[in-house]
Amino acid sequence: MKAVLKPEEKSMEKIVALCKTRGFIFPGSDIYGGLANTWDYGPLGARLKNNVKDTWRKRFIQERKNSYEVDADILMHPRVWEASGHVASFSDPLLDCKECKMRHRADNLIDDFDPNAHADGMTKEEMFQYIKDHHIPCPNCGKHNFTDIREFNLMFQTFRGVTNNNKSIIYLRPENAQGEYVNFLNVQRTMRAKLPFSIGQIGKAFRNEITPGNFTFRTIEFEQMEFQTFCKEGTDTELYDYFKAYGKQYFEDLGLPAEHLRFHDHEKLAHYAKAACDIEFLFPFGWGEINGTHNRTNFDLTRHQEYSGQKMEYLDPETNEKFIPFIIESTYGLDRTVLALLSEAYDEEVLDAEKNDVRVVLRLNPAVAPYKAAVLPLSKKLSGPALEVYNRLAKKFMVDFDETGSIGKRYRREDEIGTPFCITYDFDSENDGCVTIRDRDTMAQERVKIDELEAYIAARIEF
Numbered sequence: 001m002k003a004v005l006k007p008e009e010k011s012m013e014k015i016v017a018l019c020k021t022r023g024f025i026f027p028g029s030d031i032y033g034g035l036a037n038t039w040d041y042g043p044l045g046a047r048l049k050n051n052v053k054d055t056w057r058k059r060f061i062q063e064r065k066n067s068y069e070v071d072a073d074i075l076m077h078p079r080v081w082e083a084s085g086h087v088a089s090f091s092d093p094l095l096d097c098k099e100c101k102m103r104h105r106a107d108n109l110i111d112d113f114d115p116n117a118h119a120d121g122m123t124k125e126e127m128f129q130y131i132k133d134h135h136i137p138c139p140n141c142g143k144h145n146f147t148d149i150r151e152f153n154l155m156f157q158t159f160r161g162v163t164n165n166n167k168s169i170i171y172l173r174p175e176n177a178q179g180e181y182v183n184f185l186n187v188q189r190t191m192r193a194k195l196p197f198s199i200g201q202i203g204k205a206f207r208n209e210i211t212p213g214n215f216t217f218r219t220i221e222f223e224q225m226e227f228q229t230f231c232k233e234g235t236d237t238e239l240y241d242y243f244k245a246y247g248k249q250y251f252e253d254l255g256l257p258a259e260h261l262r263f264h265d266h267e268k269l270a271h272y273a274k275a276a277c278d279i280e281f282l283f284p285f286g287w288g289e290i291n292g293t294h295n296r297t298n299f300d301l302t303r304h305q306e307y308s309g310q311k312m313e314y315l316d317p318e319t320n321e322k323f324i325p326f327i328i329e330s331t332y333g334l335d336r337t338v339l340a341l342l343s344e345a346y347d348e349e350v351l352d353a354e355k356n357d358v359r360v361v362l363r364l365n366p367a368v369a370p371y372k373a374a375v376l377p378l379s380k381k382l383s384g385p386a387l388e389v390y391n392r393l394a395k396k397f398m399v400d401f402d403e404t405g406s407i408g409k410r411y412r413r414e415d416e417i418g419t420p421f422c423i424t425y426d427f428d429s430e431n432d433g434c435v436t437i438r439d440r441d442t443m444a445q446e447r448v449k450i451d452e453l454e455a456y457i458a459a460r461i462e463f
């Protein structure tokens, strides 16, 4: 069901507040005053996130023949990041305000000043000149007095062993992709996979982002759901177009409406890429990338062959040709997807304007809602049999149980956390073996047999 509020009518402050008060997302290291751009998922946020992972696994691994999941280590051989190009060039263009000492990303300063300026197509020098020519002020203090632009590598370094010397440097991976690429041969051989086949992975990535994050949109630790399709050159463009559309459909299936999604084709491409496109979502703060699809050619495997000395070739069983496959990458930011779902689902419905009665409701797709249902005894006297219903359902689904407060208040609490079905056990239930199910979105109620509850819920939470 569509939200009553439009994206521009939603406030990030209210969404952040709801996330904090209802146990979705807390500031990281909260009791120490927080740590910039880190967030912890609470009981409901962790459920929501896991449910999104489940939907992704279903669409990308389970329902696709020739798709294999891996779970590679975060710490990899340092040569991996030399081969991938991250050591040399995974950096942001930064400058400091000489007046207030605030650090900024040059491309963000320009894009915030004029969204049509396309800073992603500019060199460092062009960005500096643009900022100067347009006299762009510091967003913090309003003055225009910046340092030169410097490239700042985004990889977090750490050391293994006891000495902090160059030899022992290792990196926290800044993307999942390399874990899939270095396992290309292992997966191909063990699964006897034939091209085109895909390797997917869900895992953490780390980037030393210094710019403000817009809640969980930009954090220094985040999770990606990645899908790499290995293919023969010549079939790459068709697969690239296919995965752009597949990704958009996945987001729509999750409940993000087509009018709040758009493709953003990249003008400036990384030196190895043949094509790149983001899927952007309309957040309350504007459009933001939630997915990237890239035609990476055979760059990555060629580089790994060069740096590792291992042949990364595929032997075509039909033609007997040997070649290094092309890769179509489709990468999904899990935290950004969760934030998009929360933003889209957040809604306020005026039930009675005179009494200022506004219902806050999270219209989450039931497939990802933290609780699938809540069991509510009408009176505490009914807690015993209601608990039996709860225990039965809890074997199948995440279910909440709430016996405190008026039934109206309990409905509202469940609305706020997106529980699609409230199951009320009343005095008639004892005699007729039925309960009342109230629908979160329509608030319509219907009487359903307790024995049929499981099938009722299962049919409505399928993805």
Ligand SMILES: Nc1ncnc2c1ncn2[C@@H]1O[C@H](COP(=O)(O)OP(=O)(O)OP(=O)(O)O)[C@@H](O)[C@H]1O
Residues within 6 Å of the ligand: 175, 207, 209, 216, 217, 218, 219, 220, 221, 222, 223, 224, 289, 290, 291, 292, 331, 332, 333, 334, 335, 336
């Ligand atoms: N700092 C971050 N915090 C949360 N999610 C992120 C972050 N950086 C990237 N992602 C997610 O990982 C996905 C793939 O990463 P990719 O390297 O393509 O991002 P990116 O183009 O560098 O993102 P951006 O331009 O916003 O920094 C992105 O589509 C996004 O959803």
